[in-house]
């Protein structure tokens with residue numbers, strides 16, 4: 001590994017520990033307060049130093065108020081709510097092209113990415129809601145294993161088994177120090193608690209992987225890191241910096257986890273070939289020499305919808321993020337929704353470049369999909 005990169009990746013004794021989110025406010029709903037996993041969450045919350053913990057008399061969360069929208073947003077983002085996932089959210093949904101099924105350990109994320117995909121998919125105040133009925137959430141793994149239309153039985157991806165995606169509506173590693181839910185899920189699936197043939201997958205922009213390294217993961221959880229060019233990283237407030245994410249990738253790969261790159265959202269910024277080339281080379285150097293490396297890549301270009309743009313401009317009114325409909329192509333879904341993607345020529349350039357460069361710089365990586 002080049003000395004310069006080694007310096008950036010190695011975490012010497014004096015280097016900062018992973019940045020861990022500490023909520024300013026914690027609220028616990030009445031139903032959640034009765035569940036045993038809540039006791040563990042509260043223990044962790046207290047260890048983190050939170051003193052503002054409110055036990056609600058009912059199950060309904062009210063949206064935090066502020067003098068301005070910005071204040072209300074900031075208060076919501078600083079709030080962790082411990083809630084019970086309702087029955088409607090316990091039924092896993094298919095989630096192509098990532099996985100057979102989606103399982104939600106939480107909804108919401110404490111980070112401040114100015115392009116956040118949750119803006120278009122979650123409504124209401126951006127409170128991070130963590131689920132106390134963890135057993136209910138994980139229970140469908142046993143009944144759904146063997147069923148699915150994305151990886152189960154697929155010629156190319158069938159080796160992954162029946163896959164359960166944990167990071168659709170949250171960044172599970174970003175809140176793991178406060179919940180422990182991820183470690184429970186990884187250990188149970190890894191030790192066959194729900195039978196054989198299931199695997200978990202999640203993607204993260206955080207780096208606090210230490211508590212996961214010694215878990216009995218059984219190679220059944222693929223940990224992917226959301227990586228990007230330095231010019232895009234500046235839109236990702238409250239997350240771990242890129243060298244720390246790449247270092248965390250190296251450490252989980254060394255611990256025997258299957259790993260992956262979620263290169264997203266790809267943006268054709270000026271000089272994008274150089275910037276993304278540097279990223280791929282940094283990853284290649286970090287993973288060099290790791291025995292039995294199982295590496296995948298998923299590449300997702302930036303897109304937005306009219307509603308996600310509205311929400312994001314409300315949250316980040318001064319953002320420099322390009323969301324100009326005129327320079328995009330409108331793509332309609334079969335349900336009539338519209339999303340704005342890059343024009344065909346740009347997509348062709350990006351797709352061709354990533355296909356070629358992944359093959360050249362990370363020849364061991366399997367590209368799972370491009371979108």
Ligand code: SF4
Pocket residue numbers: 108109110111112113115116117118169170171205239
């Ligand atoms: S880390 Fe992911 S979920 Fe969290 S704010 Fe950023 S894009 Fe959204």
